[in-house]
Structures are given as structure tokens and as C-alpha cells.
Amino acid sequence: MRARDWDRVASDYFTEVVSPLAAGLPRPLVHALDAVPDARRKTAADLGCGIGTLLPALAARFGRVLGIDFSPAMLARARANCRAGNVALHRADLADLRAFHGRVDVAITVNAVLTPDPDRLDRVFAELAATLRPSGVLLGIFPAMEAILYQGLLIHERERRRSTPERARAKTSAILEQAKYDFVHGTYREAETAQKFFYAFELEYRLRRAGFRHIRLGRVLYPWETVGGYESFPAEPPMWDWLVRATRPAASRAGLRPALRAVDASRPGRRRRRPRAARV
Numbered sequence: 001m002r003a004r005d006w007d008r009v010a011s012d013y014f015t016e017v018v019s020p021l022a023a024g025l026p027r028p029l030v031h032a033l034d035a036v037p038d039a040r041r042k043t044a045a046d047l048g049c050g051i052g053t054l055l056p057a058l059a060a061r062f063g064r065v066l067g068i069d070f071s072p073a074m075l076a077r078a079r080a081n082c083r084a085g086n087v088a089l090h091r092a093d094l095a096d097l098r099a100f101h102g103r104v105d106v107a108i109t110v111n112a113v114l115t116p117d118p119d120r121l122d123r124v125f126a127e128l129a130a131t132l133r134p135s136g137v138l139l140g141i142f143p144a145m146e147a148i149l150y151q152g153l154l155i156h157e158r159e160r161r162r163s164t165p166e167r168a169r170a171k172t173s174a175i176l177e178q179a180k181y182d183f184v185h186g187t188y189r190e191a192e193t194a195q196k197f198f199y200a201f202e203l204e205y206r207l208r209r210a211g212f213r214h215i216r217l218g219r220v221l222y223p224w225e226t227v228g229g230y231e232s233f234p235a236e237p238p239m240w241d242w243l244v245r246a247t248r249p250a251a252s253r254a255g256l257r258p259a260l261r262a263v264d265a266s267r268p269g270r271r272r273r274r275p276r277a278a279r280v
């Protein structure tokens with residue numbers, strides 16, 4: 001989705017978006033934030049901050065907070081949601097965060113890395129790494145492709161009990177909207193827009209290639225009653241997004257090279273001045 005598509009979603013955000021923040025901060029994210037030492041002396045960035053749901057909690061913990069998004073309407077709501085003095089909002093594309101390179105101790109991104117374009121994805125992951133200071137930490141929530149497959153299994157199991165094998169297969173595909181998913185590339189397409197979902201192995205691969213190390217994956221759960229229009233199976237374990245914790249290695253240039261190379265590739269041989277961040 002482009003920035004202007006997100007602009008249209010901003011006014012009615014929690015109706016339009018299935019969000020892990022709808023019922024407050026998910027516990028695993030709170031634990032990960034609690035585990036950051038000396039947070040008062042650190043800078044956190046919410047990359048793809050949306051309407052700013054996370055910003056007050058970050059402002060209460062960290063010395064400085066950057067909220068970054070490319071949608072003006074999202075940023076306007078974020079500004080209204082969080083007036084804390086240690087929060088600065090900036091309009092920027094996650095595929096080009098040059099103005100913030102090396103400025104962040106803890107980068108948080110919650111379901112904002114959604115582009116289905118693999119080249120753009122490479123740039124975004126490289127930029128997530130590049131914003132971090134050495135030893136900085138990424139805490140990211142990413143839509144899980146496995147959760148869709150899991151839901152497909154539950155739908156199929158139910159339909160098998162109700163009808164013939166052929167009908168059960170056909171109904172499962174229809175209910176899951178299988179034709180809209182590309183399970184190889186991890187995308188969901190509806191009309192003009194497409195969204196990325198991630199397999200666990202893919203996240204590990206992409207993060208490692210972007211230069212991250214100490215990559216840990218956990219789950220943020222979606223209680224069945226919060227998944228809206230989706231099929232619901234309250235007796236079964238819930239669906240989930242991936243929660244990632246990953247570290248940008250301490251100062252070794254070799255360790256940082258993959259992320260930096262991806263960012264530099266578009267401007268061969270030129271010395272870059274640090275661009276000024278547009279503050280909104």
C-alpha cells in the first residue's frame with residue numbers, strides 16, 4: 001500500500017486494521033521493552049508508527065522517541081495521540097531512513113513492513129539495521145504466513161466433519177480466499193493492493209542478510225474474539241504475528257557490511273551528507 005492508501009485508513013484505524021495493539025500492548029512486547037537496560041538514556045524509534053498507539057508507552061520509558069511514518073494522515077493522528085515532549089514525529093519512507101542512520105538504540109516496528117516488492121523489502125530491512133547504533137536492538141512485529149496456513153487447517157478440519165472430501169477442500173479454499181494468497185512469495189492480494197506475510201525462516205534469512213545477529217522469534221497472539229471478520233475457533237490455540245528481537249552487531253565493520261552495502265548500492269561512489277529529517 002502507498003502512503004495515500006494508508007491516509008484513507010487513518011480516520012477509522014482499528015475498524016480497518018487487525019492490530020496486535022487493539023487491546024493494549026501485547027505482553028511479549030512489554031517484556032521485551034522492560035528488558036532494555038538504561039532506557040531513560042536511550043533513543044527509541046517507532047518505524048511505521050501509524051496513529052501513534054505505541055508512542056505514549058515509549059515516551060514513558062525512553063529518553064527520546066522518534067515516530068516515523070510516510071502517511072501524513074497517520075502522523076496527524078499520532079501527533080494528537082501523543083503530545084509528550086520527548087517525542088518527535090517525522091515523515092519518511094522506511095526504504096530511505098538516511099536521516100536517522102546510527103541514531104537509534106531500540107527500533108520498534110509493528111506491522112509496518114508490508115511491501116510485497118522484494119527489492120523494496122531488501123532496502124527496508126537494510127534501513128532498519130542502519131538506523132541502529134552498534135549493539136542496538138530491533139523489536140519487530142510481522143504478519144505470520146504460518147498463521148494463515150494454520151487457520152486453513154482448522155477450517156479444513158471443520159469442513160471435513162461437515163461434508164465430502166471434495167466439498168471440504170473446495171470450501172476451505174473459498175473461505176480462506178486461497179486465490180488471493182501467494183504462498184511462495186508470502187503475499188495477499190486484493191484488487192490493487194498487496195500485503196506481505198512472513199514465514200519464520202524467511203524473517204531469519206532477511207534479518208541475517210541485513211546484518212542482524214542474535215535473532216530470536218516469538219509470537220504475539222490474537223485472541224479469537226479480536227480477529228474480526230476471520231473464521232474463529234475459540235477452542236483452539238489462537239493465531240499470531242511474529243515478534244522478532246534482533247541485534248545490530250557491535251562496531252565490527254565486517255559485521256555491518258551487508259546492511260550498509262544494500263543501502264549504499266543505489267549511490268555508488270558518492271559521499272553522502274547526512275540529510276536533515278523533515279519534522280512534522
Ligand SMILES: C[S@@+](CC[C@H](N)C(=O)[O-])C[C@H]1O[C@@H](n2cnc3c(N)ncnc32)[C@H](O)[C@@H]1O
Binds near residue numbers: 054
Ligand atoms: C498496519 S499500520 C501499523 C501502525 C502501527 N505500527 C500500529 O501497529 O498501530 C502500518 C503503518 O506503516 C506505515 N507504513 C507502511 N509502509 C511504510 C513505509 N514504507 N514507510 C513509512 N511508513 C510505512 C503506514 O503508513 C501505516 O501507518
